[in-house]
Amino acid sequence: MKARSLVFDLFGDYLRYRGGEARLRSLVSLMGCFDVPEPTVRVVVTRLRKEGWLSSRRDGRETVYALTDAAWALLDEGRERIFHRAQGPWDGQWHMVIYSVPETERGLREQLRKKLAWFGFGPLSSAVWLSPHDRTGLVREAFAGEPAVQLDVFRSRSAGTAADRDIAARSWDLAELDRAYAELLETYRPRLAAYRAGELQGADALVERMNLIHDYRRFPFRDPDLPPELLPEGWSGRLAHEVFLEAHGLLRGPAEACVDALTGTAMQEEEAG
Numbered sequence: 001m002k003a004r005s006l007v008f009d010l011f012g013d014y015l016r017y018r019g020g021e022a023r024l025r026s027l028v029s030l031m032g033c034f035d036v037p038e039p040t041v042r043v044v045v046t047r048l049r050k051e052g053w054l055s056s057r058r059d060g061r062e063t064v065y066a067l068t069d070a071a072w073a074l075l076d077e078g079r080e081r082i083f084h085r086a087q088g089p090w091d092g093q094w095h096m097v098i099y100s101v102p103e104t105e106r107g108l109r110e111q112l113r114k115k116l117a118w119f120g121f122g123p124l125s126s127a128v129w130l131s132p133h134d135r136t137g138l139v140r141e142a143f144a145g146e147p148a149v150q151l152d153v154f155r156s157r158s159a160g161t162a163a164d165r166d167i168a169a170r171s172w173d174l175a176e177l178d179r180a181y182a183e184l185l186e187t188y189r190p191r192l193a194a195y196r197a198g199e200l201q202g203a204d205a206l207v208e209r210m211n212l213i214h215d216y217r218r219f220p221f222r223d224p225d226l227p228p229e230l231l232p233e234g235w236s237g238r239l240a241h242e243v244f245l246e247a248h249g250l251l252r253g254p255a256e257a258c259v260d261a262l263t264g265t266a267m268q269e270e271e272a273g
Helices: 003-013 024-032 038-050 069-083 103-118 136-142 161-171 174-196 202-216 237-250 252-263
Strands: 021-023 054-059 062-067 094-100 122-125 128-131 150-156
Touching (some): 003 069, 103 136, 128 161, 174 237
Antiparallel strands (some): 054 062, 094 128, 122 128
């Protein structure tokens, strides 16, 4: 885990429930659990402040850091994708985005493709992306200030279930994604018994929970959260999500206790998710 990612995760999963800010010495103590030395912590928070992700204020001789509104928005968007899955039956509608970006704006085109993938769209062809979920409004909003990006959105149905499954198989590498989910299950499912027994305490629990989030967070970029009728047989994704949620919850208590001990603070509100 990179030090800057750790700072975001500590704020998003812990410090947001303790006033939303932290003294530098508290961040140094927390990052020390991950073998990040104090000089590195100081460099990272300084860079994050210059980049607009952190704000700072003085409290006596100490510096107190908090995430900016832009950083909170980024964290909340990521949290939604990590912890929640689409509910209810699929209506059979595909939501399509056809885009056009000038060749001179290749960086913008790549940014668009990454955002489409983050929102759960897959490439049926190079400039035609689709999703079974109605998230075209999110795409429009994300690029409303980019006149070089031309977006056309459509809704459509295929010839039937067999065609839908074929479309899904061509738009996403579901076999590779399923293998990655299976590897995650191999790692964390056997550990649930130890989590339930409370065998991990203190910094060990905090580090384990953060590693769990780090290992799982790459999946929302790859998983379109397809409805069951579009998934291959024996799909590991749903079980992996359930194991992730259970492990995350089981480790919460000891991890929170560790944060309380290192920061001298306590939760001010109930954690969501």
